[in-house]
Amino acid sequence: MQSASRIGRRFDKLKKEGRAGLITFVTAGDPDLATSAEILHGLPAAGADLIELGMPFSDPMADGPAIQASSLRALKSGMRLKKTLTLVADFRREDVETPVVLMGYYNPIYVYGVDRFVADAVKSGVDGLIVVDLPPEEVDELWQPARAAGIDFIFLTAPTSDDKRLPKIVARATGFIYYVSIIGITGTRSASIADVKKAVQRIRKHTRLPIGVGFGIRTPEQAAEIAAVADAAVVGSALVDIVAGGLDANGKPKPGLAGRVLDRVAALAEGVRRARVKVA
């Protein structure tokens, strides 16, 4: 059966190829709009199967230092939600296959206006949303219009999401499930692979959706390990750190920054493809 959404189609394709996917996270407008656009446009060729794009927010309370800093860099460079949507629209003119998921916090969306945001997101070619501070209990005012417009809604699950909590989460989840393999904030400690495997099996009992596992993956080897037990490996802080390390004293990107990020993505993609996992 052909999946209706771009995200569904992408996971179908991965399944056919018998491998897991690589999901990359970068923040829109980090360190500036031009560099961010260059990275975004290069991601599919570098091997990203699905793109998560951070919507910058002044108070990213679920994120660790790396992504906090990237959010603030983006805001300082003048990034706004409207520009993030335009960035996706520009990308969409070149690439109609690679899913783009916007990830961020609710307040900028709320202030933009939920209906207007959903309409503009669809127009720009956004495929999914992750809104970190909207738990399933509070999500309906955005979830309903987003779903009605065909946008997938992805939720985070954590080791603390027990068997009582998971059904509430998966009931609203579409596209894929994002499993945060460590307790806490993004980009800090990485989990043991045995724990991740067990957790993925536990989540599978509750849903048939693909499962992406993230937080703490830095090397192609770690990406390969995750790819062996999940449907996709998510890499964020490791890429954002390359951006942070590629700035001059004035915070401007040094030449070749986008290329260095894309080189790392290519290496991680190679790791994921090497894992060659048969998805159950």
Place this chain on the structure above:
Amino acid sequence: MPLILEVEKAYAVAKADPDFWDDFHRHMKHYVGRPSPLYLAQRLTTHFGGAKIYFKRDELNHTGAHKINNTIGQILLARRMGKTRVIAETGAGQHGVATATVCALFGIPCVVYMGETDIERQAPNVFRMKLLGAEVRPVTAGTGTLKDAMNEALRDWVANVDDTFYIIGTVAGPHPYPAMVRDFQAVIGNEVRAQIMEAEGRLPDTLVACIGGGSNAMGLFHPFLDDEEVRIIGVEAAGLGIKTGKHCASLTAGAPGVLHGNRTYLLQTDDGQIIDGHSISAGLDYPGIGPEHSWLSDLGRVEYVSITDKEALDAFQLCTRMEGIIPALEPAHALAHVAKIAGDVAEGHLLVMNMCGRGDKDVFAVARHLGIELKT
């Protein structure tokens, strides 16, 4: 999320347990020193020439402010839940001190997150917390102020959910905090009800309290919300003036939004980015306001007004000279509004203002604003 549900469940059980409240009130009486007096400010009453002005003297509480009412309540809950570590956020340091105090009282390790900017501005409170055995962790993220300290405390909490209880300092944050903090602070209003009945044989005509996040105000207001004849006024910080943009008046000049798990009025840009407030009083500069205040404002039950730095500074000096009470700069905002309205009402009009904190902590800041340099 599960961590908040755990607090919600535990608080629902505690709230229905008379033993919990016995314990709470025992600490209120013997440790905090409650009930705090309801004091008729006679000279100010004469000076303003109108309303009879009563101060609810919560500045006489142990640690010098209303904050301790809440931290006692929450630490008793933390103990019931078997938590062995406490974290808190603080802006001016008052809530941090109140939390460090109850952690010392019960021998529980305490980490207080405080913005780096605030640490510089509030050195005496930082030292006080350290003396009490708390670890003060500087927060450099964002703008290094109260909202960033709250973000950092939330990050700590999700990473240490098993053993840690997060004591939030005001009627904001995710449910059940706004309701729980209100319930603990309602001791203020409940006492006022009994005390004014004893002193005057009737309910007050007007209540006034200052608002940052809004916990002292909610504590005073809540027991009177159903008494429609009682006029209720919350006073926000207008800083250098609403028009300058340098203020902390979330209700007067903010817009609806969602932050820290509550939907309320926020200081923010038109792109939904949160901005820092400004006030002479560090305790009022939270960029949001408790969601119940937003609701009461929308309903029209409570009036919300604002007072500038300069008006608060004048009221601070007036109160000190006429009543021999050095108020904190926060309730000085409330008093500045009292000064505006007291003369307009008939004699015998009963006005109760919450004197929610004492001003020792502010003498250096006040001296600076008056152009006097104190040697430290």
